[in-house]
Amino acid sequence: MINITEVLETNKMIEQENLDVRTIxxxxxxxxxxxxxxxxxxxxxxxxxxxxxxxxxxxxxxxxxxxxxxxxxxxxxxxxxxxxxxxxxxxxxxxxxxxxxxxxxxxxxxxxxxxxxxxxxxxxxxxxxxxxxxxxxxxxxxxxxxxxxxxxxxxxxxxxxxxxxxxxxxxxxxxxxxxxxxxxxxxxxxxxxNAPDDNPFMAGAFHGVSEPDAVINVGVSGPGVVKYALEQIRGKSFEVLCETIKRTAFKITRVGQLVAQEASRRLNVPFGIIDLSLAPTPAVGDSVAEILQEIGLEYPGAPGTTAALALLNDQVKKGGVMASSYVGGLSGAFIPVSEDQGMIDAVVAGALTIEKLEAMTCVCSVGLDMIAIPGSTSAATISGMIADESAIGMVNQKTTAVRIIPVVGKEVGDTVEFGGLLGYAPVMPVNRFSCEAFVNRGGRIPAPIHSFKN
CATH class of the missing domain: 3.20.70.20 (Anaerobic Ribonucleotide-triphosphate Reductase Large Chain)
Incomplete structure (x- = not known):
């Protein structure tokens, strides 16, 4: 059973470190x-x-x-x-x-x-x-x-x-x-x-056909909490780093578990899953990018970024699954550009490109997320980007996604304001070479050989 004492341990996280339940x-x-x-x-x-x-x-x-x-x-x-x-x-x-x-x-x-x-x-x-x-x-x-x-x-x-x-x-x-x-x-x-049936996070949420008639799924988020915990162990070994992330993720997930069970009881709807993703916001101190910097990167996009993100995701999952029997959805770290001030800063500094974000997709929760590109970008180029992300997901047996915004009338160097949790984004350059002949072939790319496990 979860009791209020466990929640009281997280008071400081809530009041000072931007811990929240992102969604019921x-x-x-x-x-x-x-x-x-x-x-x-x-x-x-x-x-x-x-x-x-x-x-x-x-x-x-x-x-x-x-x-x-x-x-x-x-x-x-x-x-x-x-x-x-x-x-x-x-x-x-x-x-x-x-x-x-x-x-x-x-x-x-x-x-x-x-x-x-x-x-x-x-x-x-x-x-x-x-x-x-x-x-x-x-x-x-x-x-x-x-x-x-x-x-x-x-x-x-x-x-x-x-x-x-x-x-x-x-x-x-x-x-x-x-x-x-x-x-x-x-x-x-x-x-x-590889979309999951039980994802509580938008824009990819839907109620899968394997789900019950109604269900409560909860998504928690606490990048600020993880960042604060890592500030206390600067310069320590990877072993200490991993243990700190795991313990922090455990506490964050317990908060989500409490909320999920309470909402389920009050609404008389079955509890589904906890999605323990680290989902950033534009608020200062609520950034996945700042966690990567605390791990030791000058900016996200620097050499070592993919390794640092892989470590972060793995330890978050290990801590989270100990805190709830029903972890699902995406459960990792989101890296949306417009919704994370640290990611925006990295793009402006020239440290982070779409190609590096694609590499980070291999180890993060989703993929090319909330990225503004020039409105003149062709449909074929966007399709090529979708194909690349889908291939990463297909081969690595994970969820990947593209939420990309070709902003009409905007070019590289412009900034787009979306407001609220969607934040703002610098318009990023896209590879100018064509993939149109590839996209126009039609048909289906076959499943990889390791998909045959029946």
Whole structure:
């Protein structure tokens, strides 16, 4: 059992070191909402979400006040909508109506994001999948709280290059349709390989078909806590460094476990997983990049960066799995450029490039995350970047993702302001050489040989 004494040990972390529960996410299965009539389908979706999650925000606020633990976001993830809308939706605009319904429900409930405007197309696209994908630009342009994700590959199936090509075009179209807001729609769109079914973090969250009818997943975050702990052992050996990170991750995860169990009890919804990712914010002292600097790097991007990040991720996982029996989601370190002041500083200093971020993907939680690039970047180049990240995920049997923002009207050297947790980002240069002939081949990259483990 977890008791309040364990939470009291973390008071200093909360008050001085930016420890928070980043999100309580309620996953909701919408498969039973399916109907051939679009109007009925939308009403079913609205009724189920608003019914199950009606107390989600208030419960999160009550737990936060009672235990003194900041709970930053209350979110909802749903069954990938391409699986729910296939019978009723005949055009992309039909899917946009579902997006508006989801946005209305999220607004009424007061959650900040609802994830699951999604499709799983790692081996091929159904007609429903393609219609949803083609609806994404308009759906994200006319809503505020919708997050969209498309899984284009997996270790077991390979990479669907037709979907990869299409997503390059969709990201460009989304950027154009939200250009009056610095192409903000792309910040709510992520392309994944090996997407987990139980991820509470946006924009990649959806409620997998292997999940129960409803579930509570919690994402904790404490990069500031880890940084402070490492400040106390400067110059010590790697053994001391690793032990310190493990012990700190244990305490952080215990806080998330308490919140998850309490939310589950109060909402009468089963507890799913704790995602113990280190998720930064633009706030000073809440940076994964600063942890890497405390480990010994002048800036992230310096030689040794990938090794330092690998060490950090491994020790966070080792500490976290001792604190909870149900660790899942992504559980590692996020390295989004715009959301981490230390990462921004490294880009401005010239220490960090997209190519180095791609190398770091091999050992971090996600991949090329919240990176602003010139609006003139071609769709084929974006597809090539998606293919590279997907290949890393496929071969290494891990989740990788691309959340990249080709900001219309901006070029290298400009800065883009997204606001809130999304922060701001310097526009980064992209390799200028073409991969168009590669992207246009069509078909699927086969699964790697080590995928055959049956």
């Amino acid at each position: 996410t309620m996953g909701i299965n919408l498969l039973d909402c399916a109907d051939s009539n679009l109007e009925v389908l939308c009403q079913n979706i609205y009724n189920k979400i608003t019914g199950l999650a009606k107390n989600l925000v208030q419960t999160g606020e009550d737990i936060s006040k009672e235990f003194g633990i900041p709970i930053v976001n209350k979110r909802i993830s749903i069954t990938p909508i391409a699986l729910v809308g296939g019978t009723a939706c005949k055009t992309p605009d039909d899917y946009v109506l579902i997006a508006k319904t989801l946005d209305k429900a999220a607004g009424e409930l007061g959650v900040n994001f609802i994830g699951g405007y999604s499709a799983i197309v790692s081996k091929g696209m159904s007609r429903s999948d393609e219609l949803l994908i083609r609806s994404i630009p308009k759906a994200l342009a006319c809503t505020e709280r919708i997050c969209s994700s498309i899984n284009v590959g997996s270790t077991k199936t390979g990479i669907n290059m037709d979907a990869v090509k299409l997503m390059g075009e969709i990201i460009k179209e989304t950027a154009e349709m939200t250009k009056e807001r610095d192409s903000l729609g792309c910040a709510k769109l992520v392309v994944l390989c």
